[in-house]
Amino acid sequence: QVQMVQSGGGVVRPGGSLRLSCAASFSSLGIHWVRQTPARGLEWVAVILFDDNRELFADSVQGRFTLSRDKSNNTVFLQMNSLRLEDTGVYYCARAPYYDALTGGAYFDDWGQGSRVAVSS
Amino acid sequence: EIVMTQSPATLSVSLGETATLSCRASQSITRTLAWYQQKPGQAPRLLISAASTRATGVPARFWGSGSETEFTLTINNLQSEDVAVYFCQQYFHRPSFGQGTKVDIK
Numbered sequence: 001q002v003q004m005v006q007s008g009g010g011v012v013r014p015g016g017s018l019r020l021s022c023a024a025s026f027s028s029l030g031i032h033w034v035r036q037t038p039a040r041g042l043e044w045v046a047v048i049l050f051d052d053n054r055e056l057f058a059d060s061v062q063g064r065f066t067l068s069r070d071k072s073n074n075t076v077f078l079q080m081n082s083l084r085l086e087d088t089g090v091y092y093c094a095r096a097p098y099y100d101a102l103t104g105g106a107y108f109d110d111w112g113q114g115s116r117v118a119v120s121s
Numbered sequence: 122e123i124v125m126t127q128s129p130a131t132l133s134v135s136l137g138e139t140a141t142l143s144c145r146a147s148q149s150i151t152r153t154l155a156w157y158q159q160k161p162g163q164a165p166r167l168l169i170s171a172a173s174t175r176a177t178g179v180p181a182r183f184w185g186s187g188s189e190t191e192f193t194l195t196i197n198n199l200q201s202e203d204v205a206v207y208f209c210q211q212y213f214h215r216p217s218f219g220q221g222t223k224v225d226i227k
Binding site: 034041042043044058092098100103104105106107108109110111112113114 | 153155164165166167170176208210211212213214215216217218219220221
């Protein structure tokens with residue numbers, strides 16, 4: 001059975017940083033991050049594609065969030081910098097059985113358990 | 122960005138009855154639509170992809186239909202374990218989600 005185990009998260013002041021990790025028990029084309037915030041509901045955040053190590057980000061986090069990968073233990077890291085109040089929410093990593101490289105279209109058939117991020121002054 | 126709009130926000134249905142949830146896309150997405158179920162404290166669970174293809178293990182009482190801009194999730198013979206929030210999501214372009222429909226028991 002596919003498993004994705006997340007760690008990280010916590011409380012941080014505006015402008016601060018946090019790192020989330022997602023360890024997957026499978027090989028895939030890439031790992032996506034989706035967040036659920038009070039303001040915007042479910043929102044796709046980012047993807048790291050394993051074939052070419054390409055990283056794509058939503059406009060709302062572009063320039064503030066980065067992705068990295070540890071191939072040795074199939075773990076992906078979401079580094080979140082310059083955090084804002086509106087970044088508060090639950091962050092999920094997710095696997096996409098379908099990904100359209102041309103459009104960025106994807107849906108998600110397996111999700112991590114979620115990591116809570118609270119940005120508060 | 123393709124905007125997904127779900128209705129109603131809340132739906133109360135009697136046990137054994139049928140729940141009908143709607144999802145509208147701001148432009149044609151052909152059939153690139155997924156439905157998810159989310160229970161409190163849990164991650165979303167994929168129910169349906171390609172507008173009408175049930176994911177592995179999803180009961181046959183969940184039925185997806187529609188194309189272009191109008192989509193429907195029908196839950197037949199509603200069970201207590203179906204109480205949840207249901208989200209639609211397009212994948213014609215970068216993913217975007219509806220705001221959800223909460224289903225509870227009347």
